[in-house]
Amino acid sequence: MTHEHYLQAWQESQALAEAMQPLIGRLYRQQGIEITLFGRPLQNASTIDILKAHRVVRRHQGAPLPIQQSFPLLCAIVALNPTAAEVDLGKLTVGYWQAHQDEAGIEDYLSAKLAPALNQGAVPAPTDVVLYGFGRIGRLLARLLIERTGAANSLRLRAIVVRGGREGDLEKRASLLRRDSVHGPFNGSIEVDVERSAIIANGTFIQVIYANSPADIDYTAYGIDNALIVDNTGVWRDEAGLSEHLKARGAARVLLTAPGKGEMKNVVFGVNHEVIGPDDKIISAASCTTNAITPVLKVMQDRYGIRHGHVETVHSYTNDQNLIDNYHQGERRGRSAALNMVMTSTGAAKAVAKALPELKGKLTGNAIRVPTPNVSLAIINLSLEQATDRDSLNAYLQQMSLSSALHRQIDFSASTELVSSDMVGSRFAGIVDSQATIAEGDHCVLYVWYDNEFGYSCQVVRVMEQMAGVVRQDLPA
Template sequence: MEHMKSYQKESAFQADRRKATTEFIKIVSDLWYDKAIEVVLFKNQIIDKNVSDIIHLHEYAGEFVQKPISIFDSLEILRTVNDLRLPPSRLDIGKLTYEYHSDGNNFNDVKAFVVDKLKGANKSTHVGPKDVVLYGFERIGRLLARELLVQVAKDAQLRLRAVVIRERLNAETLEKKANLLSMDRVHGRFMGTLDIDPENNLLIINGTPVHFIQADKPEDIDYTQYGISDALVIDNAVAFRCQHELDRHLKSKGAGKVLLTAPGREVPNIVHGVNHQDYDSDYTHIYSASSCTINAITPILKVMEDSLGIKKGHLEIIRTYTHDQDMMDDPYENYGFGKITAPDITLVKTCAGRNAAKILPSLKGKLTANAIHVPAPSGSLAVLNLEVKNRTSLDGINTIVKKYALEGDLVEQIKYSLSKEMVCSDTVGTSASTIYDSNATIVSKNGKNIVLYIWYNNECGYIHQVIRLSKHIAKVKRYTYY
């Protein structure tokens, strides 16, 4: 009988929890689509998530902050947020819930607490959307298109208007581009609507018309013909790398800024969260978002440099094979790349140490690096073997990284993983550029030598960084509460 009562009590609780989660999901959607208020849970995106996803994220959040984070509590706070007249913003409901129930909280009334915490929102200035052009429609470009069009709400920040390709533009080309956009073998199907308008060279994506423009030279394009002005051109074709070449984009009519999705030469290389404040977009017109690897390792390198000081280090980058590796043995400038990709682990040269120092100049000359390409389609691992100036411990390092993952300028970049079984495919879908493996860290007895394991998704983690940097360049970033 006692077992039956216990079962019934647990069943009733689970039903109530799922019902609360359903209401939570509805409010999250209403805030996003009606008010352009994006709600996240400890930086995890929760728009269009199902009930099980939301419950799982609450359990992760509770384990992360070592304090229960209940769906009932976060729902109560979310209801209050929904009742307030807030401008377009990005709010972390996990952080708000944690702070409301943390020790020393002086608020007994939820509304008073939320109003006090979000009082800075009404001081933020509203900025209209920025037109975006994708120059090239490679894999990164297609994933950017997906994310930009998923993020469309009542008040968009970045508005994808056009894609530039070099191929001959006709119905067949548009159909091929649509097929590549709709299904990615790693990231799955694009869960949106997609129609082709070959007469007007358009793809209609989630109801949004996107012009396709054929051009061999960027300076020949007149974007204003398509109603596009002062656009941010995101060059993902990577045909140009240096300032002189990238400057050709600015000769296009209707282009305002340029962002390269690869390391650039003679232009600012930026990792959002690390050095994006070093350049003012009023005066800087061409940027590089560096590489996926640099966006993964520099947030943690900055944390270690600021907290412990880095004397020297070696970076071992274990990453997925790239599109320019051969499927069969063939001559290649880089000897390893000439060997068949599928069954091989390949040791190749990398500029990761030098490129990291472009972002963090204090590390110049302190880092060596190698890269090992492995036969996996997505998800990579960086092993940072560092000698630090200040003595530390395993608990000390984990405490430091957790603090940066909870608050400060790197909360969007660093995800603190509690998993004991991380594998590269676990990184798929993660918006953070850096996934810190807290269970893998090694510290020497003297506390001066540390080994850190940093997972990252070289595609979706990177494109979220590109979008963050794009919003900064375009000056359309909204009020954020993290």
């Protein structure tokens, strides 16, 4: 091919990607259909992101997926008018073109593959959501909820609750939502309504409520009722403390974005989310590390069996550490987070047992805080009941990332150039670094990256949907 042919091919592909964007947006806003490409979400994706997602298919199929093949299937999906499902356009496209030579049979093929999402009736009314606390996780949850607005949206962000109320506070809260040093600028427009104490983000009216105690708030005064309260503060970790939220008028259920204490259900979506019952009022979404390692540990337990193991977490520093040396109640955490690797403890290994009881007493864990602002790495050292080798183990983990029930939680990378910043913004709970895998006989070491902020927030949203009673089809089955 000449250089003119390369440019022409690129421009043709770019034009198709541009044509895909409004179709993907319409499917989500009007029908509640989330389009993915081998697990990569295409909702709100740029033209280049759509093209890159097609090229990433090389990792799974040995060759990029031509957008000329996926585009006619996307158009046919729009015509079929499915509702309330996550549809993997990549898997559908590969499956179709492996068995067909032209576009003649696309409609019949999709009608069969998408049958569970056809003729489902009206989408239920959305659940009101209140973010109690507006720190790192709270603001990322706000971004995720705002990007999902539409007629078919199942979760509706109505308010945030913070302490303070000083002059200029509202503008500062809006500014922190608008700009983020790690995750970049907010994708859209943000306005401040000082008179009504609100932030308007991409048309979403978010009431800002100032309060020092959960029980003092009357959410119904703001038109909020039967709300799901997401506690991002970490101040209350047990049911007794979190039950204060339920004393507020208009509050119905509480989700904690930290490990819960006592007998509270700790949920890792994809692993044990089915334990959430209609009568459960207070749930924990566990920790970022627990969410990252538990899905991988589950597939390892299912296939090989785990005798015992150790999890070492190389974790980015967090807001509870000191920027420079100063007094801190915790051991070692008073030393500068930006200058030191800091040994600390983690309860993630033991917390796994709350979501995966068969591993109770089989895991130990420790953590090292390092001078990076985001993305962490779990090193999982396991003794197995069945022997394996590196290639077989990696092939199994890749298959689990593609076609298992945990494909939203487990990502898989074969890159030899992967570094931590490459995972910023990952929507997966964890990413298996296959090039670092060690396996010999009944022993293996797995390296699992995770965006401890954004990836975890995506898991939290999935738990929120489960608590709201949202059942989303995963197609093709």
